[in-house]
Amino acid sequence: MLEAEIKQQLEQYLQLLENDIVLKVSVSDDNVSKEMLSLVNEIADMSSKITVEQVELYRTPSFSVNRVGEDTGVTFAGIPLGHEFTSLVLALLQVSGRAPKVDQSAIDQIKSIEGEFHFESYVSLSCHNCPDVVQALNVMSVLNPGITHTMIDGAAFKHEVESRDVMAVPTVYLNGEFLTSGRASLEELLAKITDAPDASHFEDKDPFDVLVVGGGPAGSSAAIYAARKGIRTGIVAERFGGQIMDTLSIENFISQKYTEGPKLAASLEEHVKEYNIDVMNLQRAKRLEKKDLVELELENGAVLKSKSVIISTGARWRNVGVPGEAEFKNKGVAYCPHCDGPLFEGRDVAVIGGGNSGIEAAIDLAGIVKHVTVLEFMPELKADEVLQERLYSLPNVTVVKNAQTKEIIGDDKVNGITYIDRDTEEEHHVELAGVFVQIGLVPNTEWLDGVIERNRFGEILVDRHGATNVPGVFAAGDCTDSAYKQIIISMGSGATAALGAFDHLIRN
Ligand SMILES: Cc1cc2nc3c(=O)[nH]c(=O)nc-3n(C[C@H](O)[C@H](O)[C@H](O)COP(=O)(O)OP(=O)(O)OC[C@H]3O[C@@H](n4cnc5c(N)ncnc54)[C@H](O)[C@@H]3O)c2cc1C
Known part of the structure; x- marks a missing residue:
């Protein structure tokens, strides 16, 4: 069942297996079972280190990857191809004994966790946010005998997805209870099951020369430029990587024809x-x-404490701010069409927003769902002409302009949306299962209220050195009033702010 190119790649990876492994497969006579059996057999045929055993596992179809004589708890309920192909390869290699490429401190932390932790992660094979979670949980299972992890392809286990009301991927359950939804790194997942460092952990830190707040492209660039001056540099980040962690393909990062957000992060x-x-x-x-x-x-x-600070806290998805949005987040209200689109297969959805991201989302979703209603507040769509042409060529899309979203409605999950036609002031209701909000971004600067000067959009005002109105405080990237918000621009402004901060330090 594997395509020639994938097979060739897999053959090369399998030469790196360190010890024998056993694939235990649980199948019946449905189509996914047949595909799964053919996949595991094909893998086993490629390496003398792999054997296959047919067993009965908790889910059928599924297969687990084990050491000889020892179950590791790494299980795939679904076919790990698409975005999960790397998860499969890594699981095979790591179970065989190859060390995972994670910090030694994380390895030590995982090994020291005591207790029983049974993770289940619901994914879709088109979700680019899912492999990080799957791979992190697999690493944890490989390293700690008290931890198990099953990746569950929502498309193959629709009844489970429905009974647990999973409407966003990845969604992780721990010991049968909901734990988290959305992209999460190994560090973030570990933080959810271990004690977070408290204030005392930071007490003894000497003052920094440059302290960067934010770990996206701007913050990373600022920190590297500062550290290269040989000065004491730190980065505080809520989530290292920033927005690029939610970005699939990047084709305008100059010098790389194509990359993906998580890879760049x-x-x-x-x-x-x-x-x-x-x-x-x-x-x-x-x-x-x-x-x-x-x-x-x-x-x-x-x-x-620091002699200078560079704020690079970027931006986040803008909320539409209507009743039902917060209540039904991950219960039908979604922000990532690539990730969550497949969960709405064959159903009706709406996209709020007629800019480039909204129209791209609508085009993307139209290939998966039954029908897409685009709600645009303004009298015209703002997306590029070429995107609009593509959108209007699709048979299962309705565009409503001058539409003010009033409420997202549901019981335990979304079942409709109401909007006001701004021309006639009439209220309309559309029955649907999902709402994708795509109305741009808002800078993460509220925490600076009354301290740092900002414009009416909340963007920090900076001069050409990246300096703010407060001496010693600089800013860079999407949280500033820069005209354009792009990776390469953020990195450039991070460098400017670091050089500006260094200049400030040597003059003061
Ligand atoms: C879906 C999507 C696709 C995109 N595609 C492209 C593309 O193809 N090409 C391109 O050039 N650009 C693209 N962009 C834009 C690009 O991602 C941004 O311009 C860039 O990431 C901005 O970098 P930044 O470092 O300024 O901010 P961010 O990437 O937003 O990073 C902000 C950082 O600050 C942290 N932070 C926030 N608040 C706090 C706080 N209070 N305390 C501590 N830390 C905090 C965050 O956790 C994060 O680490 C895309 C954006 C999105 C959302």
Whole structure:
């Protein structure tokens, strides 16, 4: 069943197997079972180190990847191809004994976890956010005998997805209870099951020369530029990587014809770690105050001090702000069409927003769902002409302009949306299962209220050195009033802010 190219890649990877492994497969006579059996047999035929055993597992069809004589708890309920192909390859290699490519501190932390942790992750094979979660949980299962993980393809286990009301992927259950939904790194997942470092963990830190707030393209670039000056540099980031963690293909990062967001985020992290930079990931800043030094208070109460600070807190999806949006988030209200689109296969959905991202989402979804209603507030769509042409060529899309979304309606999950026709002021109701909100971004700067000057959109005002109105405080990237918000522009402004901060340090 494997295509020639994939088979060739897999053959090469399988030469790296260190020890024998056993694939235990549980199948019946449905089509997915047949495909799964053919996949595991094909894999076993490629390496003398792999054997297949037919057994009965908790889910059928599924297969687990095990050491000889020892179950690891790594199970795939579904065919791990598409975006999960890498998860399959890594599982085979890691179970065979190849060390996972994660920090030694994370390995030690996983090994030291005590107790029973049975993870189940619901994914779709077209979800680019899912493999990180699957791979992180697999690493945890491989390293700790108390931890198991089953990846479940929602398309193959629709009854489970429905009975557990899973409407966003990846969704992770732990010991039968909902744990988290959406992309999460190994570090983030570990933080959910272990004690987070409290304020005392940060107490003994000496003041920094440059403290960067935000770990996206702008923050990473700023930290690298600062550290290369040989000065004491730290980064506080709520989630290292930033928006690119939610981006599939990137084709305008100059020098790379094509890359993917998570891959770029991983190289940013690797580059940052090349330098002596104190990376404080999974920490949110909540207050900034200029005293002798600039003081940054974290959500956990710790106060970090620095001679200069670079704010690069980027932006997040803008909420439509109507009743039902927050209530039904991940219960029919979604923001990532690539990830969650497949969960609405054959059903009706709406996209709120007629800009480029909204229309791209509508085109994408039209190939999967039964019908898409696009709701645009303005009298015209704002998307590029070429996207509009493509949209209007699709038979299962309705575009409603001048439409003000009033409410997203549901019981335990979304079942409709109401909007006001701004021309006639009439209210309309559309029955549907999902609403994708695509109305742009909002800067993450509320926490700077009354301290740093911002424009009416909340963007930080900076001069050409990246300096804000507060001496010693600089800003870069999407959280600033830069005319365009792009990766390469954020990286450039991160560099500018770091050089500006260095200049400030040597003059003061
Ligand atoms: C779906 C999508 C597709 C895109 N595609 C492209 C593309 O193809 N090409 C392109 O050039 N650009 C693209 N962009 C835009 C690009 O991703 C952004 O311009 C870029 O990521 C901005 O970088 P940044 O570092 O300024 O901010 P972000 O990437 O938003 O990073 C902000 C960082 O700050 C952290 N943070 C936020 N608040 C706090 C706080 N209070 N305390 C601590 N940390 C905090 C975040 O966790 C994160 O680490 C896309 C954006 C999206 C959403």
